[in-house]
Amino acid sequence: DTAVSQTPKYLVTQMGNDKSIKCEQNLGHDTMYWYKQDSKKFLKIMFSYNNKELIINETVPNRFSPKSPDKAHLNLHINSLELGDSAVYFCASSQWGELEQYFGPGTRLTVT
Amino acid sequence: KNEVEQSPQNLTAQEGEFITINCSYSVGISALHWLQQHPGGGIVSLFMLSSGKKKHGRLIATINIQEKHSSLHITASHPRDSAVYICAVRETSGSRLTFGEGTQLTVNP
Numbered sequence: 001d002t003a004v005s006q007t008p009k010y011l012v013t014q015m016g017n018d019k020s021i022k023c024e025q026n027l028g029h030d031t032m033y034w035y036k037q038d039s040k041k042f043l044k045i046m047f048s049y050n051n052k053e054l055i056i057n058e059t060v061p062n063r064f065s066p067k068s069p070d071k072a073h074l075n076l077h078i079n080s081l082e083l084g085d086s087a088v089y090f091c092a093s094s095q096w097g098e099l100e101q102y103f104g105p106g107t108r109l110t111v112t
Numbered sequence: 113k114n115e116v117e118q119s120p121q122n123l124t125a126q127e128g129e130f131i132t133i134n135c136s137y138s139v140g141i142s143a144l145h146w147l148q149q150h151p152g153g154g155i156v157s158l159f160m161l162s163s164g165k166k167k168h169g170r171l172i173a174t175i176n177i178q179e180k181h182s183s184l185h186i187t188a189s190h191p192r193d194s195a196v197y198i199c200a201v202r203e204t205s206g207s208r209l210t211f212g213e214g215t216q217l218t219v220n221p
Contacts, residue, residue, distance in 0.1 A: 041149070041196055043211040056208050088153060101145070101209065103155035 003027050004104040006091050012110045013081060020077045021107045023091030031055075032074035033101065034066060035090040043090070049074050050096050081111045115139050118199050118212035125219050131186040133215045135199030138180065145209065146173050146184050147198040155198075158184070189219045 004025045013019050025032065033056075034046040048056035049068040063079045078085060091104040116137045125131055135144070146158040159166050159173040161182065166173050170189075175182040186193055199212040 041214045041216075043198065043200075045208045045210075048208065090155060100157060100160055102157070103147075106153045106155070108153070 004091060004093055004102050006089075006104040006107050008107060009105065010108050010110075012112065014112055015081055015083060017081050018077070018079045019081060019109070020075055021089055021091075021109070022073070022075045023104055024073050025091075025093040025102070025104075026072065027093055027095075027102060029093040029095045029102075030071050031094045031096045032068065032071075033092040033094075034074065034076050035092065036060075037088040037090060037106070039087070046089075047074075047076075078109075081109075083111050085109060086111045114213065115210050116199055116201055116212040118197075118215050120215060121213065122216045123218070125189050125217070127190060127219055127221050129189050129219075131189050131193075131217065131219075133184045133197050133199075133217070135182045135184070135212055136180060137182075137199075137201045137210075139201065139210070140204040141180075141201040142204045143202045144175055144182050145200040145202070146182075147200060149196040149198060149214070151195070158197075186217075191219045191221050194218050 007022045031050045033048045035043050037043045046060050047066040052068045065077045068074045088106045088108050090106045092101045094101045119134045143162045145160050148156045148158050161175040170187045172185040196214040196216050198214045200209040
């Protein structure tokens with residue numbers, strides 16, 4: 001079974017649309033993360049939730065809104081998509097207090 | 113200047129060569145991670161270090177806390193080792209990971 005899964009794997013959409021990416025982990029972890037990887041392969045943290053509470057909120061546009069309905073899920077909703085949002089978005093999870101993070105397979109978002 | 117610097121950015125090797133990728137960081141850390149990202153995009157954690165040295169198969173990771181430096185070594189490299197290798201540090205002040213820009217490794221047969 002996949003430990004950290006993301007859907008969809010690929011997402012192609014037009015500027016101005018609203019889209020969501022979903023992430024689920026079955027590892028029993030209580031902390032989840034969203035990372036953005038740009039075209040230069042540079043990974044940057046966007047958000048982190050611990051027990052459904054936001055604990056890291058980097059400087060990202062407020063068009064990006066994470067939602068954690070429960071500890072096993074962290075979804076990312078993006079409003080009014082822009083060309084610069086094109087990237088690969090990775091979800092990850094860990095147990096609070098433990099340092100190991102487990103990454104999902106990534107969602108490649110292309111905004112045209 | 114990024115808090116985590118990797119070198120080299122790109123590395124091409126012949127099969128069988130010994131490979132070293134370096135990572136330097138400028139902040140206090142509680143742990144350092146080495147990650148591998150294959151062309152398909154998935155990210156796999158290779159090592160998590162807070163001191164000393166770890167070995168897994170042909171991969172060896174070392175860290176020198178005083179010098180704020182870590183190295184990832186690959187012995188007897190193989191084309192399937194071709195991937196981007198990413199160094200990431202967890203700062204002592206928080207739970208987030210800060211990433212290096214990655215090293216693109218290509219091993220030719």
